Amino acid sequence: MIENLSEDEMRQALFGSAVQSSEELAGRDPQPALALVRVKRAPTSKPLSPKLRVTLHVTKTYEGPQEVFVHDANTLSSLVAEAEAKAAAKRKKFRYFEVMSIESV
Structure with a gap:
């Protein structure tokens, strides 16, 4: 093993060649173009x-x-809900009301 390597030789050994030759580029398959698709x-x-x-x-x-x-x-207020219901019933020409239930939906 050679102990006296230059800085360029060490970089090439660790990271590979920074410049790729045209033969290496021609040997590769071109990457397919990615189509942008909008997802609704x-x-x-x-x-x-x-x-x-x-x-x-x-x-x-x-x-x-x-x-x-x-x-x-x-609303969450049962008193306000009851008042709204009575007002809506009055608009429908009802005169007498009896509250039967108030429940959460």
Whole structure:
């Protein structure tokens, strides 16, 4: 083994030749061109807001036929949800309400 190597010889031994000959380049297969393909992202869902479902028994006349009225409120406050449900029932011309349940959706 030769102990007196020049700096260039050591670099070539460690890292290989820095300059590639045209014969080496011609011997290689050309790398295939990569085609850029845009991937469509899946549509993301909107963040869900907290909702409460209020169920009322409503009538238009006193002791008349009862109907079930369901209202979804975008709030966590049961008092606000109940008030919104009653206001929505009033817009539908109902006059008498009875709250049956308030549950989280």
